[in-house]
Amino acid sequence: MEILTFGDELLRQKAEPVANIKDNPNKWSVIAQNMFESVRKGKGVGLAGPQTGLMERIFVTDVDGDDPRVYINPSIVETSQETVKYEEGCLSIPGVWAKVVRPKTVKVQAWNEKGRPFTIEAAGILARVILHEIDHLEGVLFIDRLPEPKRKKILDKIAKQQQQAAGKASGRTLAETQGRRERGEEERG
Ligand code: ZN
16 A cells, blocks of 8 residues: 655545445455555554545554554544653654654544444553544644644655655656667657
8 A cells, every 4th residue: 555645635634434344344354454564564553544545434553562453433432631742753754753742541432344343442652543543534644733833843844855855756757868868769759
């Protein structure tokens, strides 16, 4: 699965609820397996549908000390008043890390890939990942939760990164064009 990166407008859209998971449990198992693969490949701890262009309410978590889990149509039942500040990153915003304030614990109700309902009370990293992924389903990114001066600084950093990447890409295109010209391929059509 290709992971969309910052700037893609799908990351800013709200995902739709999944209808009748049980009608097609294989579909969701396959999607979940593909999502887990992408998480491992990216050395992440979670991934939400919209990050892969799938605009449906599904996300997965793969956190040390917990089984890999699939959450479809999740809803937050409860969050703690107590908050914690901890460093976060995102597979859709590579190379960017920042400390985000979130509730310390969360209770979530969802359905798994087989259409079985479950409720989980999470703390620590798992709670953080769950809240981060649910944000993705709403089109919200972790950098949106930073205080303004910090958010601005990070947006500038991302813009610079993307400019550099675009510069490299156009450099490559130029080299390829020159290569073709030297070999006389352009004239051939
Ligand atoms: Zn993310």
